[in-house]
Amino acid sequence: MEKMVEQLFLIMEQGEEFEQLNTLLTTECKKRLQLFRERLSTQEYEQIRDVVFSISYIAQKSSFGIGFRTAVKLILECSTKEDFT
Numbered sequence: 103m104e105k106m107v108e109q110l111f112l113i114m115e116q117g118e119e120f121e122q123l124n125t126l127l128t129t130e131c132k133k134r135l136q137l138f139r140e141r142l143s144t145q146e147y148e149q150i151r152d153v154v155f156s157i158s159y160i161a162q163k164s165s166f167g168i169g170f171r172t173a174v175k176l177i178l179e180c181s182t183k184e185d186f187t
Contacts, residue, residue: 104167107166107167108167123162127158131151135147135151
């Protein structure tokens with residue numbers, strides 16, 4: 103099941119909603135990293151930037167999986183409740 107969710111994420115991340123989210127995350131990461139830009143060497147800054155963007159991607163991917171599984175559980179629960187059928 104986990105592989106299926108990961109494959110779905112890889113397909114969905116090509117969509118417009120994910121492009122908008124990536125733009126938002128990139129803007130926020132750059133804005134927050136700007137405070138360190140002048141204090142660090144270029145190499146140090148780039149290392150920290152890469153870590154921040156990696157964490158952002160992992161969080162995005164994990165959040166997608168959590169949301170997908172939650173939605174499926176909700177649909178299954180609704181389909182078994184008399185109130186919803």
